[in-house]
Amino acid sequence: xTIDQRAAVCVLGTGLIGGSLLRAAVAAGYEAFGYNxxxxxxxSARRDGFDVTGELSAVLRRAAATDALVVLAVPMPAIEPIxxxxxxxxxxxxxxxxVSIKGPVADAVRKQGIEANYVGGHPMAGTAESGxxxxxxxxxxxxxxxxxxxxxxxxxxxTRVVRLALDCGSVxxxxxxxxxxxxxxxxxxxxxxxxxALAAAGADGGALALGLAAGSFRDGTRVAGTAPDLVRxxxxxxxxxxxxxxxxTIAALRTARESLRTDGTLGELVETGYRGRTAYEERQRxxxxxxxxxxxxxxxxxxxxGQRGGVLRSL
Numbered sequence: 001x002t003i004d005q006r007a008a009v010c011v012l013g014t015g016l017i018g019g020s021l022l023r024a025a026v027a028a029g030y031e032a033f034g035y036n037x038x039x040x041x042x043x044s045a046r047r048d049g050f051d052v053t054g055e056l057s058a059v060l061r062r063a064a065a066t067d068a069l070v071v072l073a074v075p076m077p078a079i080e081p082i083x084x085x086x087x088x089x090x091x092x093x094x095x096x097x098x099v100s101i102k103g104p105v106a107d108a109v110r111k112q113g114i115e116a117n118y119v120g121g122h123p124m125a126g127t128a129e130s131g132x133x134x135x136x137x138x139x140x141x142x143x144x145x146x147x148x149x150x151x152x153x154x155x156x157x158x159t160r161v162v163r164l165a166l167d168c169g170s171v172x173x174x175x176x177x178x179x180x181x182x183x184x185x186x187x188x189x190x191x192x193x194x195x196x197a198l199a200a201a202g203a204d205g206g207a208l209a210l211g212l213a214a215g216s217f218r219d220g221t222r223v224a225g226t227a228p229d230l231v232r233x234x235x236x237x238x239x240x241x242x243x244x245x246x247x248x249t250i251a252a253l254r255t256a257r258e259s260l261r262t263d264g265t266l267g268e269l270v271e272t273g274y275r276g277r278t279a280y281e282e283r284q285r286x287x288x289x290x291x292x293x294x295x296x297x298x299x300x301x302x303x304x305x306g307q308r309g310g311v312l313r314s315l
Contacts, residue, residue: 010062012056012082023050024137032051138169142171174303189235288311
């Protein structure tokens, strides 16, 4: 697709992820505009030359007039009221999101009756910073962007979401909502919980412990620097899947504790952790080819390819 053929993008929420997406889309040649609830945030974006306003209904009417791809980039607690406005002003627009869980967003979209044009999305990128000041057009470069292939997904909105992700520099992993949410509980939400616990344990050691802290403490607690309200908004809506993984982790720690008490060793925990880290470092991403969107069992083929580590690098 040429730059002239790229359809408009409307980003609702210009914090770290939404704002970075707006920057990346503009840099890739899209007509992109946005909305931010905070007047100060919208003004900051405008000062940097971006088309952002605090008038949601006006933005959505513009999206409807331009057939823009609407991107939900607000925290989960704000999703339902935003969707109500989308249903009122831009119900025919293709719709995606960048929220860290997919099942509850899809449920909220269905509740509004606008699921026909919805495709879930989740760029696996971010920092501990937040707000427009933290935005970066290169945030998604070489990142993984999960894109939904749930039953009923339509070709046209799916293609537009994938194309945007690719144009922002990401590779695309096709995934269904339930499997996505179980996976991110392990590799995104649990790390937030463990980072908080580790940071609290360090602080409980007082000035001496923090004075001795170095690389392992710094790296292990990096995401604990994220604003608490944002951590809650990211993790708590995925409570069922996260709770199961926390249970697994507590069981592993209890086993290690008992082994330490009994024979002075950490038991299998160190070996299994080492194998897990090695598997992460040695993971192989292979390019998905030979699947034509809209033809045959294309959604099933993409889902199975994503499960095996496949990624889309082009359309």
